[in-house]
Amino acid sequence: MTRSQRLTPQTRASEQRFVAYVASSVDGRISLSEKAPPDWTSEEDWKFFQEELEKCDAFVIGRNTFEGLKGRARPNTFVFSRYPSATPQEKDVTFINPGIADLKQLLSPFRRIGIVGGARVYQSMLDQGLLNEIYVTIEPILFGRGREMFEGGTKDHGLKLLSVQTLNKKGTVLLHYEVLR
Numbered sequence: 001m002t003r004s005q006r007l008t009p010q011t012r013a014s015e016q017r018f019v020a021y022v023a024s025s026v027d028g029r030i031s032l033s034e035k036a037p038p039d040w041t042s043e044e045d046w047k048f049f050q051e052e053l054e055k056c057d058a059f060v061i062g063r064n065t066f067e068g069l070k071g072r073a074r075p076n077t078f079v080f081s082r083y084p085s086a087t088p089q090e091k092d093v094t095f096i097n098p099g100i101a102d103l104k105q106l107l108s109p110f111r112r113i114g115i116v117g118g119a120r121v122y123q124s125m126l127d128q129g130l131l132n133e134i135y136v137t138i139e140p141i142l143f144g145r146g147r148e149m150f151e152g153g154t155k156d157h158g159l160k161l162l163s164v165q166t167l168n169k170k171g172t173v174l175l176h177y178e179v180l181r
Contacts, residue, residue, distance in 0.1 A: 016108070019056070020115040020122055020134045021049055022149055029146035030119060044167035045137040048174060052135065056114035058107060062121040066093075076110065080121050098124050119151035127154055131179050134159070140171040 023041045024030055041049075053059075058076035061069075066079045075092040084095035096106065098121075107113055107130075115125050125131045136149075158180035165174040 016111055016113070017132045018060075018107075018113045018115060018125060018130045019052075020125065020131055021052060022117065022122065022134065022136045023049075024136055024138050024149055025141045025143045025146075026138055027142050027144065028149050029143040030117065030149050032143060032146040040141060041137065041139055042168055042170065042172045044172055045139065045174070048135075048137070048167065053114055053116075056112045058110035058113045059116055060103075060107070060113060060121060060125065061116045062118040063095075065117040065121070078106070080124070103128060103130055119147050119149060123150045123153050126150065126157055126179065129181070133162075134177045134179065136175045136177070137167070138173045138175065 022030060023045055025040075053074065058078065059074055060078050060080070063079055063081045066073065066077070073090065073093050077093045079093060079095045080098045081095045082097055082099070084097050096103075103125075113130075115121060115131065122131070122134075159177040160180055161175065162178055163174075163176040165176075166172070167174055
């Protein structure tokens with residue numbers, strides 16, 4: 001597939017979409033530790049990510065990733081937490097326990113939900129059938145350690161490559177996949 005070739009997911013305008021955004025090293029690591037934000041990504045990836053977030057009307061994020069954002073939450077943010085009742089509530093933010101919450105029902109009012117990390121969030125949404133698309137930015141860096149992109153999966157999931165785009169001269173690549181059902 002050339003850079004000019006673009007496939008689009010099979011979707012209707014009214015269909016709800018769950019879209020994951022992942023920044024990764026070449027060796028598939030999304031951070032050096034649970035608490036480390038991805039401050040190693042390129043300006044081009046950051047610009048793409050911010051533009052995409054504007055298209056979303058709700059967000060699902062892990063507790064550690066949320067804390068790494070230091071209060072920069074957007075409206076309709078749902079934060080995965082094992083102990084949501086022990087978490088102080090914030091404006092526009094709902095803390096939920098993904099093990100007991102009915103995510104499909106909770107997120108039903110929203111059309112495009114951005115899944116913004118981390119590894120357990122991506123895996124949980126994937127395993128629950130709540131992931132339609134995945135954007136993976138691969139930065140030209142090797143960590144050799146750190147957090148994997150997905151964690152704790154219970155089954156294999158097929159993907160269909162929709163597009164490949166080179167973001168900069170350093171070799172940052174953006175991959176866009178559709179999750180096959």
